[in-house]
Amino acid sequence: MSRFVYSVGLGPGEPELITLKALKILQASDVVVVPQSDETGRSIAKDIVSYHIGLQKIFMYYFPMNNKKAELDRRYAELADTMQGFLESGKMVSFVTMGEPTIFSTSNYLTRSLNDLGIEVRHIPGISSINAAASRLGVPLCVKGEHFGVYELPTDVWTVVTLMRRHPATVFMKVSKGFGAMIEALDIVKPERAYLVQRVGLEEERVYDMLESVPPREATYLSIVIIKRAPDTENA
Ligand SMILES: C[S@@+](CC[C@H](N)C(=O)[O-])C[C@H]1O[C@@H](n2cnc3c(N)ncnc32)[C@H](O)[C@@H]1O
Known part of the structure; x- marks a missing residue:
């Protein structure tokens, strides 16, 4: 056996x-x-x-x-x-x-x-939704000398703010519960880019640019978020 x-x-x-x-x-x-x-x-x-x-x-x-x-x-x-x-x-x-x-x-x-x-x-190994979403957006997660972070989205606004400021790029997974906190955090951090990608690679795939408008609550099911920090907030 x-x-x-x-x-x-x-x-x-x-x-x-x-x-x-x-x-x-x-x-x-x-x-x-x-x-x-x-x-x-x-x-x-x-x-x-x-x-x-x-x-x-x-x-x-x-x-x-x-x-x-x-x-x-x-x-x-x-x-x-x-x-x-x-x-x-x-x-x-x-x-x-x-x-x-x-x-x-x-x-x-x-x-x-x-x-x-x-x-x-x-x-x-398999291709993570992290890679699939970044490729879908054409957004680099990191370039030479940089780092990026991956987190389950917290529900506390200031924790989300801290994480968004920690890395040049931040990925949040499991985004339903902390969605409200993330929207508030975006307003505080004012990143360069912020996307929510729902159902990447599946039927009904949707990409939301969160700097243009707040996605509907339903958009958080099977979704991943990628934030690119503005360059001048490094080490903030
Ligand atoms: C239990 S985790 C599984 C992650 C998986 N092992 C991976 O590497 O992508 C589930 C979370 O992954 C993300 N996810 C998985 N598949 C996804 C997809 N097709 N589109 C967007 N996000 C996805 C979402 O953030 C979801 O809440």
Whole structure:
């Protein structure tokens, strides 16, 4: 029995934005596990995988919407057990996550539960929504000598202000809860550029220039924000 599984990054949504290596592993796998956190919603990950391989190889696993740690830990352990069962029956197993598996991803938690069972996880990188959004905008995240920051958007205005001032470019992910704080922070920081990119690479992709107008609240679902600080605010 093999004691490893693959964690495959699927890229930001467009089926052609997965790597050749990821494609080969999906095709070679007997079971492709798609963890999903919402029982009712449509799974973008499943759409990407089923673009490349037959539905019969896909194993969906649903996580509850709530963020209760004990419940989630129990579910990750349960899924790891199930995957161990697949390995024991001689199957080649992979699991997938959107974007890059090492960034804000269920892969990180599932990897821990698999490792607890002595199962090695081999990671196949994916194109993050960070890269996809920056490329979509044609905005450099950094040039020589610069740095950029990536954060889950905080809900406190002054924390957002501090982060926007910390780097020449700042990326905010999971932007729903802190949306109001970000709009206020933009007014204080007055960056050179500020974009919200919704559903990059997917149907209904939208780009909002936040210096022109405030995007509607609904625009924050599956969206990422890129801020370019004005040059004279360096070290402010
Ligand atoms: C749980 S994290 C997953 C990030 C993923 N591992 C990655 O590398 O892109 C989910 C957040 O990623 C961003 N995101 C993922 N896919 C996106 C897309 N297609 N368009 C815009 N933002 C996206 C959003 O900020 C979303 O709240």
